[in-house]
Amino acid sequence: MPNNYQPPPGYHGCYLRIDLSTGVAQRVELTPTVLRNYLGGSGLGTYLLLREGSATVDPLSAAAAIAFVFSPLVGSPLTTSAKFAVVSKSPLTNRINDSLASSGFAIAGKQTGCDAIVLVGSADRPAVLVVDEGDVRVEPAKELWGSDCAAAQQSLSQQYGPGFRHAVIGPAGERRVRYATISHDGRHAGRGGSGAVLGAKNIKAIVVRGTQRCRWADPAGLTRLAKELSSRSLGPATAKYRELGTASNLLLFNRLGALPSRNFQQGQFADVAALDPVVLAEKGGHARSTCAACTIGCEHLYSLGSSSEAEPGVRVEYENLFALGPLCGISDSEVVLQASRRCDELGIDTISTGGTISFAMECVERGLLDLPWLTFGDGTALLRAIDLIGQRDGVGDWLAEGSRRLADRLGGDSARFAPHVKGLEIPGYEPRALQTMALGFAVGSRGADHNRSGAYEVDFSERVNRYALTSQSVPLAIETENAATIMDSMILCKFLRRVFTEFFQSAAEMLEVTTGWDVSAEELVATANRIVSAKKLFNIRAGWTPQEDSLPDRFLQEPQQDNSEARLSPEQLRVAVRLYNELRGWNADGSITSGRADNLGLPANG
Amino acid sequence: MLTELRPPVASFHQCVFRALRTIVGQHPVGVMILSNAGSGATISRLHRLAYDEQMVAQTKVDVEFYGVPRQRAGVDRVQLAFATSSVVAADVIEALVRRFPTLSNGCLENGWLHASCAANVDGCDFISDPATPLSCGQTLLVMSADAGG
Incomplete structure (x- = not known):
């Protein structure tokens, strides 16, 4: 250099x-x-x-x-x-x-x-x-x-x-x-x-x-913006995260029929009240914590009833609560906390763990997998399966491969209900009940993902009918993906998103005081599109095909068992994906022309 | 114009109101009676409301709280009764502010929802228009708007 x-x-x-x-x-x-x-x-x-x-x-x-x-x-x-x-x-x-x-x-x-x-x-x-x-x-x-x-x-x-x-x-x-x-x-x-x-x-x-610090373009401006942002981060826009944590989604999602249960067979869970974070706190105690350099403090830790006081609590988020609870038919909060802790100790993703195990449970139920002990609602089985995964022991070796590869191994019609997109297990947003999110999952570059697409925000608004994916949803989904892309690249926590009235403008101001660049909101939208396109290009080079920008058949062929209104057709999704691709400036099938790829300023090889 | 049936400042009326609330409180989390009578209602009028609720309260709307609104309200749900058949979402919000003043802390403001909150009817449609009509038996869900997990 x-x-x-x-x-x-x-x-x-x-x-x-x-x-x-x-x-x-x-x-x-x-x-x-x-x-x-x-x-x-x-x-x-x-x-x-x-x-x-x-x-x-x-x-x-x-x-x-x-x-x-x-x-x-x-x-x-x-x-x-x-x-x-x-x-x-x-x-x-x-x-x-x-x-x-x-x-x-x-x-x-x-x-x-x-x-x-x-x-x-x-x-x-x-x-x-x-x-x-x-x-x-x-x-x-x-x-x-x-x-x-x-x-x-x-x-x-x-x-x-x-x-x-x-x-x-x-x-x-x-x-x-x-x-x-x-x-x-x-x-x-x-x-x-x-x-x-x-x-x-x-x-x-x-x-x-290390000791090397960067200089800032406008230290006084940066300090001013930082104070403003900190002040806003302590207001109502983040109160949910600060006071209750993401786990408070659980009861609401259940009420809306959007809480995936028993491997996405249902959108509600009868025993959900037992997993209410308020109940968890009453049973074992509750403490809050915060990430480095954060004023929100969204971490909520719950004590295991069986643990000693010296042990730190288990960090509970909506995603581990849903994936290791209702998704596997588990209503015993102690089991869910133990399972979460075990995942953290072993170092495995709770969403994919819960998704893969719940899929295996349904395969057992349908006679595709001969593991009679692995049944919905059995907490002991859940904990045993997690340990087997961590050790890659016995069936744990299969489960450690994720639901897509497990379906490939089991065959039959298991691929129809393996809960993943591109191999990544679907998080706790039932796509038939949140259909803008269904699009977000389908086109996600890393697969089914609620952090790279915030399309559920659109479903949780009056702007669309969450049970009817139409072309109207597509630009709104893109907006959330663009905002997430900039937040993930600058980088800021997404829990801040509602403190901004004009996110791209605020982001541009932050970049200006740190880097000195005269950045506009429009430039950042273009940057987001460039980054999303670069990810797409990576996937194309890795072997992507248009067929993978979709959802498993379960979500396109069947309504939710407990909500006949929650029904999404393959054609609805296909039309939305095509429009998404066109609005991104790609070919209708999602491929990228060589001229477009050249404009991304990316290396031509791998 | 809907007005919450409030007891006059006199302590006698306060006692009567509390007693009537106990009688009317057929729902575990309480019932709020609203009418056009206002604070000038006579005791007989109050009795009529209490014992012949169906006649006066033409529209009952359930409200369920989720997230921060639940925390602020201190209850999971409440049923509101209105002495008119034409109730809109803003009427419900107005009544909620009176019933749960703590909702003014970051949930409700200026007669409507704070930006950090959202509303949904019957678990189906999200609404942002205060003039959205609500029918008897419908449920308004008041929730934290951000659904990030």
Whole structure:
């Protein structure tokens, strides 16, 4: 990298590329044009993955790249900006995957003096990667290998001291469970199996420390915006997250018939009241916590009745509550908390875990799988299945592959009700009852996903009939996807979204005070479209076909069992997907013309 | 114009009102009686409302709370009764503000929903128009608008 390169404020202007096979680490320049086009986080990570040619390789091979990507806002006083994205090709979907999480790892990682850390190659034995500012070392993992996520972080804290921050995998990542997570400070880069990618590289943990700070273009303006944003983040727009947490969705979704239950056979769960967070708090106690550099404080921890007071509570979100509860027919809150904790310890995504197990339960019910113990509503079976997954033991080895691969193995008509899109298990938004979200799931670049598309926001409004997907929904779905793309690239927490009246304008102002760029709201919409298109291009290079922008047959052929109004036809979805593609500027089938690809400013290869 | 049937300031009337509320409270979370009579209602009028509720309260609307509104209201649900057949969503919101003043804390403002809240009829249609008519027996869901999980 040339010594005289002056990167834009907010950036270091390079990424740290580490080849784990050779031990070679180099800083590679990122030009202002690339940074402005792809911002950081998800966007920059997609660019880097394309640059590394990762689309065409096996995601669990040494040739695959995995990027830990920061952003221009990381390290700034803007609330919720201590976030990073982990971007790789997903071993679960074989498509682009970006998982975001908040922790001190983001701040310490950026202080090592780079905008991203990209790993390629593979260590020859279980190892810990240490990035101590300019010093990069690969050290033996020793007895750390095999330990659960929390224990591993505790050991690393003792070994390296308080100046370092860590990201670790659990036993599931070591065993390449295809939906293994990367854990840090008790939070997870959860979806799509980035933990398995790290495990395949024999990396148990990455520890980072640094002192390099970026300059800001307008420090006074940044401080002013940060104060305003913090103040707004403490208002009514975020009260739900602060006071109740996402788990408060449960009763509402149930009332609306949008709570997936028993592997998406129903949209309501009779025993839902037993899982009400208010009940959880009354039974075992409740505490709140917060991510690094966040004023919202959305984390709600609930104590297990059986645990000692010294044990930290279990972090409960709507998604783990739904996936390990109603989706598997479980109403025992103690079981759901235990299952959530076990997933966190093993380092597996709770949505994919619950989705895969509930699918297996239905297969047992239908006689496609001979595991009589694995039945809906059996808490002991749920906990046993989770442990088997973490160990890849017996049937756990099959379940560790996710619902799509399990359906491939079982055959029959199981693919009809395997609850995934592109291999990623569907989160807790019943697509027949929330049909704009159905479109969001179908076209999602990483599969069925509620974080990259916020189309459910449209369904939760008067703007559409949530039971009738029409062309009217499509631009609204795109709007939410664009906003999410910018939030995931700048990076900001999505729980802030309602504090903004004009999100793109506010985002442009934040970028201006950090980077000095004269950015407009219109430019950011174009940037979002570029990033979504880059993800699409990655998927096309990875083998995407138009048929995968759809939903499993269950959602297109059958109404919800308990709500005949919740019915979505294949033609409705096909028309909406076609319009989505056209509005994105792609061909009607979702492919991208070579001219359009050239305009993305992306490397031509992988 | 709908007016909540409030007791006059005199302590005698307050006692009467409380007693009548106990009599009328056939629903576990309470019933609010609304009429055009206003605070000037006589005791006999109050009795008539209490004992012949069906005649006076032409429209009953259930309200269910979810998320922050539930927390602010302190109850899961409430039934409101109106002495007219033409009730709109704004009437319900107005009544809720009176019944649950704590909803003014970030849930309801200026006679309608705060931007952080949403409303839905019968679990089907989301509404944003205060003039949306509500029929007897319908349920208005008042909830936190953000459904992020």
